[in-house]
Amino acid sequence: MARVAVIGLGGMGSRIARRLLDADHEVTVWNRDPAKAEPLAAAGASTSRTPAEAAKRAEVIVTMVADPEALAAVTEGPDGAAAGLSPGSVLIQMSTVGPPSLERLAGMVPEGSLVDAPVLGSIGEVEAGTLRIFAGGPAELVERWTPLLETLGTVLHVGPVGTGTAAKLVANSTLVGVAGLLGEALALGNALGLSTDVAFEVLEVTPLGEQAKRRRPAFESGEYTRRFPLSLARKDADLILDAAAQHGLDLRLAAAAREWLTDAERNGRGADDYSVVLAEIVRRSTAE
DSSP states (O other), X not given: OOEEEEEOOSHHHHHHHHHHHHTTOEEEEEOSSGGGGHHHHHTTOEEOSSHHHHHHTOSEEEEOOSSHHHHHHHHSSTTSHHHHOOTTOEEEEOSOOOHHHHHHHHTTSOTTOEEEOOEEOOHHHHHHTOEEEEEESOHHHHHHHHHHHTTTEEEEEEESTTHHHHHHHHHHHXXXXXXXXXXXXXXXXXXXXXXXXXXXXXXXXXXXXXXXXXXXXXXXXXOOOXXXXXXXXXXXXXXXXXXXXXXXXOOHHHHHHHHHHHHHIIIIITTSBTTHHHHXXXXXXXXX
């Protein structure tokens, strides 16, 4: 049993805390809105007033927040998690952020106390314990905490600190790209006179077949139950393109995918699942 602090109790963080509780770990939680901690407290978690207080109670601190700004807010300053780290404790950063945020955090904590371990998967995967976890950090540190992380999914050690963050951006570049490509393919089929049924049947025998099957029910029903909010997908596209620009890369497909996500968000779809971008692309193309 480990003493774990989970900082950030959104859709992912709350479920991470719940799985750790169910695995009999001693869990302390913190969230900006204390009301989100109440169901976990009822299930046996302890609550804290600040991230620093939560960190002081734990030997491993997990951060899972929405974006780089939120990560800075919960880790920096006298009330931040970094200030509460005890000798020998480890901070496992699981949010999707860019390399600059991770480098900033690494500079604030003792060497050998940080693992960056963002995840591939969403609410269904964390509930089932089937996330893919990209862990970056010293081999012995990752090995030590792999049993804890395996409560959440499969761990892939990708290299030193920073490589977990890099791996997540690489993975998410495919997610946002595929969504945009599927939407454009459906728009093309519509323009050329194919029914939606036929267009999906065609797409399901292409290399994008699995993704087409997965997105089809939501597209046909118009009900985009949120698993991965479009606003976060757009944020991830921003992080991908920022990283590309820092290295002089021309990622034209990623830029186009980001443009579609941005347009959909401006049209009020930011809180929907990011699959809604398919419908937005078809709607926009039909309107034009």
